[in-house]
Structures are given as structure tokens and as C-alpha cells.
Amino acid sequence: LEPDDRQPGWRTRRYLARYDLASGLLQRLTYGYRDAYVHDISADGRELLFGVNKQDITRRPFTRTSIYRMDMETLKVDTLLTDEGFISRCLFSPDGSRLLVVGSGDAFGGVGLAIKEGQKSSYYDNQLFLYDLASRKATPLTKDFDPSVAAVDWSAADGSVYFMAYARDCISLFRLRLPSGSIDRMNIPEEVVKTFSLSASAPVMAFYGESASNASRLYTVNLKNDKTTLREDLNPEILDGVQLGECQAWNFRNSRGDIICGRFYLPPHFDASRKYPLIVNYYGGCTPIERTFEGRYPLHAYAALGYVVYVVEPSGAIGFGQEFSARHVNGWGDYTADDIIEGTRRFCEEHPFVDVSKIGCIGASYGGFMTQYLQT
Incomplete structure (x- = not known):
């Protein structure tokens, strides 16, 4: 048994x-x-x-x-x-x-x-x-x-x-x-x-x-x-009559010296003079949030509702080498949370159109654990 x-x-x-x-x-x-x-x-x-x-x-x-x-x-x-x-x-x-x-x-x-x-x-x-x-x-x-x-x-x-x-x-x-x-x-x-x-x-x-x-x-x-x-x-057929916002790459070097990969989505009809709420999205189950269009978490759809969406690929994600992915094991969010928090702060500093009083986060599976971890 x-x-x-x-x-x-x-x-x-x-x-x-x-x-x-x-x-x-x-x-x-x-x-x-x-x-x-x-x-x-x-x-x-x-x-x-x-x-x-x-x-x-x-x-x-x-x-x-x-x-x-x-x-x-x-x-x-x-x-x-x-x-x-x-x-x-x-x-x-x-x-x-x-x-x-x-x-x-x-x-x-x-x-x-x-x-x-x-x-x-x-x-x-x-x-x-x-x-x-x-x-x-x-x-x-x-x-x-x-x-x-x-x-x-x-x-x-x-x-x-x-x-x-x-x-x-x-x-x-x-x-x-x-x-x-x-x-x-x-x-x-x-x-x-x-x-x-x-x-x-x-x-x-x-x-x-x-x-x-x-x-x-x-x-x-x-x-x-x-x-x-x-x-x-x-x-x-799928995109007939659909207007998408821009998706742009945005990477940063963290305090440990690593280049942390990421990207962000802007709403259609984006106006840089306005302030937008921010959604921060990160991996679940150690797998990167890949650059896919269709899926359970439609990032362009979030942007179409008036959000800026920042996707960060923190320490512990596969696809960046074995040493990088091994940081997830027995880390219980430590390295991962550091990268998410630091990336979000840096993103807001470099993008003044983000309303820093309205920031939310989302992740599934291990990303769900990270969401709870970040709230505490």
C-alpha cells in the first residue's frame, strides 16, 4: 500500500x-x-x-x-x-x-x-x-x-x-x-x-x-x-475583427547578476500618457510562460480589458540551463520571489504608464503557491 x-x-x-x-x-x-x-x-x-x-x-x-x-x-x-x-x-x-x-x-x-x-x-x-x-x-x-x-x-x-x-x-x-x-x-x-x-x-x-x-x-x-x-x-478566421495590443520583450539584470527574461502586453489603443493597472504573470510547475497566443491564460485578452501584463521568467524556470532551473528545488519561493519582486519594481520604474497602486499577480500550480507566498 x-x-x-x-x-x-x-x-x-x-x-x-x-x-x-x-x-x-x-x-x-x-x-x-x-x-x-x-x-x-x-x-x-x-x-x-x-x-x-x-x-x-x-x-x-x-x-x-x-x-x-x-x-x-x-x-x-x-x-x-x-x-x-x-x-x-x-x-x-x-x-x-x-x-x-x-x-x-x-x-x-x-x-x-x-x-x-x-x-x-x-x-x-x-x-x-x-x-x-x-x-x-x-x-x-x-x-x-x-x-x-x-x-x-x-x-x-x-x-x-x-x-x-x-x-x-x-x-x-x-x-x-x-x-x-x-x-x-x-x-x-x-x-x-x-x-x-x-x-x-x-x-x-x-x-x-x-x-x-x-x-x-x-x-x-x-x-x-x-x-x-x-x-x-x-x-x-480566428482574428477576424480582432485588434491586438503590442507585445514587447523586456529583460533585466537582477541583483545577483542574472539576466531575467520577460515581456509585456499593452492594451489596444494604448496611450502612454495614461496610467494602467498591472498584472504580473509567472510560471507554474517550473515551466516558462511561453510566447503562445492561445491558452487558458489569454494575456492579450487581459490587456484588452485595460491592463498592462508583465510576464517574468524567474529563477527556477526550465529552458535557461540546469543551474538556473535547480534554484527551484528546495527553494520554496526564495529565489523566485526575489526575481518577481525585483522585476516588478524595475518594470514600474522604467514604464511610467503603470499605476503602481494597482498591481496584481497571477500564477497556476507552483505559480499559485507563489501568489500566496507573495501576499504574505
Whole structure:
């Protein structure tokens, strides 16, 4: 039993099964009292990569993952990783000889860590590792790469790894070339990529994304020459008759010497001679408030109601390097609150159109905790 056993549905268990479309037969593949999850299927369809998690509330990160490879013809299972902490996803290489592993820097004994002595890493800050199935050795691929890895795929067409990553307040697309390990940021026309997909056999990618002041657009990319082609644009319909205020970047250097990233939104028909109330918005769950247009917290809509909206990306946010994100761990708001308060004061000093007697703050999840913390 575990503390979460009181939660509804906690005892529900998930197993893996194979469904034969021709016969309609369902064959169960995994058993036991722990959930099993699919990570990947090999390119030839012969092998299944799956994981089983177990809880351990006595030590960080409190969840341990074992990774298995199943031969789909013989159903023989090979154990690849046992009780490994800090990993979230594994993918087969196109030839099936290696795994691409997503996890925090602490994975595989901490070979991917890039933090200061005395810090504990944020396991929201995802890194990439290459795991060789023959030697059972892991190599960090993004140890000195500041952005935090999100979605990832390995192209069979050109052998490169493509991935989305939180890069400051953007979510960008990157290409990792193997075996060199070099990483380059792809030149795409959107600030926030929402998802992408690679062709199974051709050097082509499809993705859709948006930016701070435009809605979603769908594109394809020729990966041979990186030419991007717009396929669908929802903006003429979504923004028909809508007038937006300006969104401008505004960064500052804090008292510790860090450049703290931010931006602000102005109301439509903004008049610099007037005074406007200010909303200060900051991260929830250690993830930056990315430069997205659509979402649960519509910053342009707040501005349209007559507010200036200041978005600050304080210490502890991922996307700025492991040392920066590690400040969140066991900080309980200290570094984060310092940056929010200092940023707000500096913003008001440099922007006289803000009514300093009317300042509010908003954040969700950990940002909700920060809102309560700032009030006390």
C-alpha cells in the first residue's frame, strides 16, 4: 500500500495487449500488479519497448522505472534497465541497436548533470541520453545545452534526432546530428511549436505552432534544405475583427547578476500618457510562460480589458540551463520571489504608464503557491 491508495482509481492497473485486426483476437502481453506503458516499437515491428514504474516514497525521485524489450514473435523479454530513476521516455534508434532516452540530468548516475555543488537538479529539466544496448552504457547528449527537451523523434530518413525544447520563453525545434552530437536550432517562423511529426520514409517534417500575437499555423519542412512551407493558417478566421495590443520583450539584470527574461502586453489603443493597472504573470510547475497566443491564460485578452501584463521568467524556470532551473528545488519561493519582486519594481520604474497602486499577480500550480507566498 502507498499513501495515494486512498485516491479513487489508484488500484486500477494497466496492461499491454496485442489486437489482431484480421482475427479480432486480443492477446494480453503483460501481467502483474504494476502498470505497464509502451515506450516504442522497433522500425521492423519485431520488438516492443515498454516500461514498468514503481513508487518509492523514501528517496528522490520517488518513482523507479524498469525498461524491457519484448520479442513480438517469441514473446521473450529482455531487461534493459532496472529501477532507474529520473527517466521519462525511451525510443529505439532506426536500426534498433541503441535507445534515445529522455530524463533529467540525474539519470544514469548523474552523467548528464551540469549544476553547482550543493544544488539538486530539477527533474522537470529534461536531457537526452544515448544508451547502447550492446555495452549497456549511457552517453549524455545535451549536458551543456541550456534548453529543456520536450517531444523527440529519431528520423530513419537522415539519421538525425529532431526534438522540441523549451528555449527561454519559446518552444523551438532542434536537430541533433549523430555521431557528432552537434545541435542546431531550426529556422522556423513560429515562436512556440505545439507538436511535430516525421515522415516514416522521407526527409519531411510536419509541425504546427503559434507566436505571441498569432494563432496556430500548420507547416511542412523539407529536411534536405530546411525549406518551410505554410499549409494552413487559422489566423484569418480566428482574428477576424480582432485588434491586438503590442507585445514587447523586456529583460533585466537582477541583483545577483542574472539576466531575467520577460515581456509585456499593452492594451489596444494604448496611450502612454495614461496610467494602467498591472498584472504580473509567472510560471507554474517550473515551466516558462511561453510566447503562445492561445491558452487558458489569454494575456492579450487581459490587456484588452485595460491592463498592462508583465510576464517574468524567474529563477527556477526550465529552458535557461540546469543551474538556473535547480534554484527551484528546495527553494520554496526564495529565489523566485526575489526575481518577481525585483522585476516588478524595475518594470514600474522604467514604464511610467503603470499605476503602481494597482498591481496584481497571477500564477497556476507552483505559480499559485507563489501568489500566496507573495501576499504574505
